[in-house]
Amino acid sequence: MISPFFLDWQCERLGSSPQKALEKLAAFQLTALNKTLAHAKLNSRFYKNHLKGVKDIPNFDAFEQIPFTLDQDIRGKSSWFLAVSQDEISRIVTLETSGTTAPPKRLFFTDSDLEVTIDFFSRVLSHLTCPGERGLILLPGNTPASAGDLLKTALARIKVVGIVPGIIHDFDETLDLLFTHTPTLVIGLPVQVLGLGELIHQGHHPLNFVRHIILTSDSVVPAVKQRVEKSFDCPVFDHYGMTETGFGGGIDCFAHGGYHLRETDLYFEIIDPDTGRTLPDGRWGEIVVTTLNRRGMPLIRYRTGDISRFINEPCPCGSPFRRMDYIHCRLSHIFVLPNGKHLCLSDLDELLFKIPGVMDFDVSLGPGLGAAFKLEILIKTHDKEIIRPGEIEAVLSRTPFLRPSLDSGALEIGSIQTAVFEFKDTYQGKRRIMGLC
Ligand SMILES: [Zn+2]
Structure with a gap:
């Protein structure tokens, strides 16, 4: 029996039973979208102008008429998106695009913005770890509120010790860490975890304590997932998220049929990248995301450039919510x-x-x-x-x-x-x- 991933968490936040969760989610999201629009229009220099004339929306169709936010809107003028005073910002993430002269993009987060991500991570990770275990996080974690740091905090809440050495630089060092801490969970970049698994397998190291692996920060094709599963001999999960979504976005469950989404914090749409029209479930298109309840830097109809589709068939895990298919490509x-x-x-x-x-x-x-x-x-x-x-x-x-x-x-x-x-x-x-x- 597969347990539905973070369904209890979504139901708690919706104040709903699993049976009524879908209906409650729609009402919850509509209210949250209106709150986000009001907060952004009132407090963000960019959205004051961008959303001029936009009134409260009565339904999702009306929301689809609102203009998109583009990557280039944010680059070079990120502070225009701030919707709280600078004093309330506890984390600024700067994203450069390598190989281009594009100005950097900055994302601002308050403590409460980061808190909802930690809450999401801890609920997801509680499906994959037990109290007293250890998780090895092979992601950047030196900076407070970096992805590695947030994951470590999330693990601590469920009484799991997070070890955050950062991105792998040396195989022998990482192998030492593995055998010293014997983590049951490993989280890392797809290509690095693939390399780690292959070298471990080839060196015949008796690594039998890792029970779950999460690949994140880049898209994962089935060939990579299968090789990692084989070398570590355990299930591999694919996490979808980006800094704009507050790091966390969605993850597949034990049924491995696409991402269960963090839909009480994020509103997802799939659009035709050429026409901008919202596409029906099942059609491939560009993912557009709107932050719900984000205070520091709300993003409204942000075009991610990632290609996916919604899957409306029920997941074998029992979650009633729609899933998003694995990322096919970036535009x-x-x-x-x-x-x-x-x-x-x-x-x-x-x-x-x-x-x-x-x-x-x-x-x-x-x-x-x-x-x-x-x-x-x-x-x-x-x-x-x-x-x-x-x-x-x-x-x-x-x-x-x-x-x-x-x-x-x-x-x-x-x-x-x-x-x-x-x-x-x-x-x-x-x-x-x-x-x-
Ligand atoms: Zn599922």
Whole structure:
């Protein structure tokens, strides 16, 4: 019997039984959206202007008429979004975009904003740990209220000790930590946990105490999830969230059928990225998120750039709430080739991470012959002897999603090289195709 993930928490917040929870959620969200609109219009310099003329909304259809908030609205003028005095802000997160000259984006949080994230994390983690156990958090945690720090606080509330060494830089150090603390839960970046598991498995280290793994901060393709599950021999969970959602957003349950969402703190929509129209459940589109009850920096209809869809069928765990499918791709990571075909990092991930020995890879698109784009790949592996560039090229050439582009001359395969995988070189943000951004 699978227990529904954080359903009791949602029901407590809604003051509802599980049977009435869906109906209560709709009323709760509508009230919270109106409160958020009023708070933002009154106190945020950006929204005073952006929401000029917007009145209370009677229903969700009316909310869909409100203009979007874009990434570029926030960059360089983040303080315009502040809806409380600076004195009330306890955490500022600065996000840079590597490889661009775009101004940084800053996100502001009050203590109460962070508190709801900690509350969410502790309810989720209570499904995966027991009091007296330990959790190893391989995420940045030095700064107060960083993701690692919030997770540690959340674990402490359920009497679990959080160990936060940060991002993995060295395999032996992390292995020592594992055997010293014997954590039952490990949380980390997908590529790093994949590398950790492969090296542990290869070294025949008898690691039988880890019972659950959470991958977070980047999208996870099935090939990565399956390899991590195999090397650690335990269930792997996929967490979706970003700084804009207050770090936490949603996570899959033991049924592994998409994300259960934090819908009492966040209102999610899926829109057609071209027309901006809200899409019905089941259709793939861009995730748009509105913060509910966020005081420091409310975000209204913020376009995330992530592609997913709602799943309306009931989850086998028994939760009545809709789920969101696993992230397919990021809009900015989809390239349109001269023949109109799309090239997306997650397709390459699924293809290349299936190959034994591939622990990470860098990929770039550059100018090729004529109108063609040239695909160049650097495969990172623990053993350069087991990866042969010719075999990688053969796999790429055979794959159905690349074949038409290769045949038509819209795409050509350039150099394929190998390098030794190093934890310290892991890209810490969302991985992307480089070159033609
Ligand atoms: Zn479920």
